[in-house]
Amino acid sequence: MVSIVPNNIQIEDDRTGIDIETLKRAFLDNLFYIQAKFPRIATKNDYYMALAYTVRDRLLNRWLRTTQTYLEKAPRTVAYLSAEFLLGPHLGNNLINLGLYNVVKQAMEELGLNLTDLLEQEEEPGLGNGGLGRLAACYIDSLATLEIPAIGYGIRYQFGIFDQEIKDGWQVEITDLWLQYGNPWEVARPEAALEVKFGGRTEVYTDEHGRYRIRWVPFKVMKGVPYDTPILGFQTNTANTLRLWKAEAPESFDFEAFNKGDYFGAVHAKSECENITKVLYPNDESHQGKQLRLEQQYFFVSCSLQDMIRIMQIQNLTLERFHEHYAIQLNDTHPTIGVAELMRLLLDEYGFEWDRAWNITTRTFAYTNHTLLPEALERWPLAMFASLLPRHLEIIYEINCRFLDEVRIKFPDDGDRLRRMSIIDESGERYVRMANLACVGSFAINGVAELHSELLKQTTLHDFYEMYPEKFTNVTNGVTPRRFMLLSNPRLANLITNKIGDGWIKRLDELRKLEDFVHDANFRHDFRQVKQAVKQDLADHIRTHYSIDVNPNSLFDIQAKRIHEYKRQHLNALYIVTLYNRLKADPDLDITPRTFLFGGKAAPGYYMAKLMIKLINSIADVVNNDPDVRDRIKVVFLKDYNVKFAQRVYPAADLSEQISTAGKEASGTGNMKFSMNGALTIGTLDGANIEIREAVGVDNFFLFGLTAEEVLAKKASGYNPWDYYNSNPELKLVIDRLASGFFSHGDPNLFKPLLDSLLYRDEYLLLADYQSYVECQERVSQAYRDSDYWTRMSILNVARMGKFSSDRSIQDYLQHIWKAPAVKVDVPEYTQSHS
Ligand code: 475
Structure with missing residues (x-):
């Protein structure tokens, strides 16, 4: 020991x-x-x-x-490797x-x-784009709360996700300066810095036992400095570590350059080194083969694996047992270079034989896939990969060669299959396929909702499923009720705790006890009042920041998530225009007053998404200012949607828009956060919506649209969006008005790219789902008119969301993949958790 x-550290009482x-x-x-x-x-x-x-x-x-x-x-430890941790503010969470x-x-x-x-x-530390990064943050919260030995490894971006401003209806990106006033939650550990190599070449040499070995002679060496942040569990003594790496120049740098007398060059080269961890790539669900991004990935993964080895050495453990000591979860393919890096460390640095190293590696890694979108699958141009990571490419070739031999034995004479499964894409320009490396190098592969995991097996990873069916499993996502209920919605949390005690915070299934109170008129009244008060808060915020008056008694209809065509914010917009047209045609039409709220960032290079933001703001301008509307509908695009603001938004929703094209949203997690705060969902049978609907009951969920299967069938049979345009007069009027320049100060060209994409391609089947969506929205409006009935449904949503706690997700990972038992931490009485 x-x-x-x-x-026996003595700690001053004041601290x-x-x-x-x-x-x-x-x-x-x-x-x-x-x-x-x-x-x-x-x-x-x-x-x-x-x-x-x-x-x-x-x-x-x-x-x-x-x-x-x-x-x-030295307990078995979960290492969660993620290029993103979208933490949100620490102070409130730590107080809780x-x-x-x-x-x-x-x-x-x-x-x-x-x-x-x-x-x-x-x-807030916005070190992530959206769902994937926020999931990582929820998971480290739950790991600590469940007292699991775990460490999160990632990148300390100096600039996180950009701040969003809206100018003339368009998104403008502003640099995120989250560190400018200092970060009280992190502790730099310069004494634990490590070195990472890049570029150069490899060479063969003979070691002292006469064995052939390979040595990597890098072009440059970088330093990784860890910055540690404590991640507290809820009412436990466990505080795990999130270790984020910052890139710096190694000390040896000064030395060499100063000797050459090139002072300016030396300082310049030094600051170049810091580039690696300067900025988060702001593309959600899309992959660009940028070299700096590969450098980021390798940099943090190499630091993390070396760190894990160093910790084992402090613990006097042999690396033979690496896979017993660590379960490494790959959060998407971003850290997948770790498979080759662990092999390199074991082979080249610690002298392991190939088979032994491969055995350890493939019992260590597990891979989570977060998206089926083909444009998000990571592949690196071979030439770039070779110049940056020459040794890793050799190792990958060897892994691939042995793997393809296995495939050949299991599926003889199937050249197509070999080409599809190869880690190297040789169909045109050559690429390294990271998902293939992840599948070969991991003992477990999971999707993030039942439908998504099924689709992975049937489509994207079908060949790997046929090769290794035993590796595949599902872990449906979850979210932490500490941040997204207790902290963000104290009124609701208090109401719940007063009725059923506070056990639900750690055992979310206990919310089910609320079902008994659905029949209690007083409870329904109190529940409604909570929602009303939270909506009033948001209305106040909107008045202060946007000078727009929204009616807190109207239905708050919210779509908050990254802007993407597959998420279909523009379908929602088509409905708003539909309602507007109806009011214009009949100004006395009796409609349920609604406030349409949007929030979300578009990737800076994603033109269509930026145009969707402009579209929403343009519609808002007209609708909010047309006297005929008489305030019955209001549209607000809430700028700079981030975790901090999300915490105010989820509790205020009556209706949660989860309207992605079926088969496209891997899971969704915002859907869970809305629902556990009492919003009803209007949604497609996509991602975790399906499981949410099952859990809350089909009567308490507004379902519309094609199923994933129908989407595929429709596309296969030659989908033509014009058929829908021509046969649906109301839809036609909506599109025609948008095309006429009515919402763009007379400019018929502004929205043309978006409208053309709908009429000539409509990859995400908005027109096919339009009628079903409109009819479903009518059911929503009718239901909202009976506020008592609505409240019953709303309460049942909260009561039945137990499954969607990230604690349950983590328990699934533990049981099926990680198998790491909890460890109690003893802390002397005087500082123990006070509840
Ligand atoms: C899914 N991000 C959600 C969520 O599982 C799901 C991809 C490439 C580069 C940078 N970021 C990404 C994602 O793929 C992503 O955020 N996926 C999301 O993961 C958690 O709930 O449905 O879209």
């Missing part, structure tokens, strides 16, 4: 005490000694920082005890998990400060 951290007086003193102390400010000159950010440090002080003991426990007990929310709120009040204001001050 090694004892890295002494057991651990959680009574109000101590908290206040500690807060002012941090303001003075860390921010170097006193209250009269402190900015709001100074106060935020002082509070963040005060809270951080109170979790450090748990964090160090957890680290120490893992080092000493420490059980300090109320007492800190009180302490701040006594100092004349408002906790909500201070929480607003936090610049």
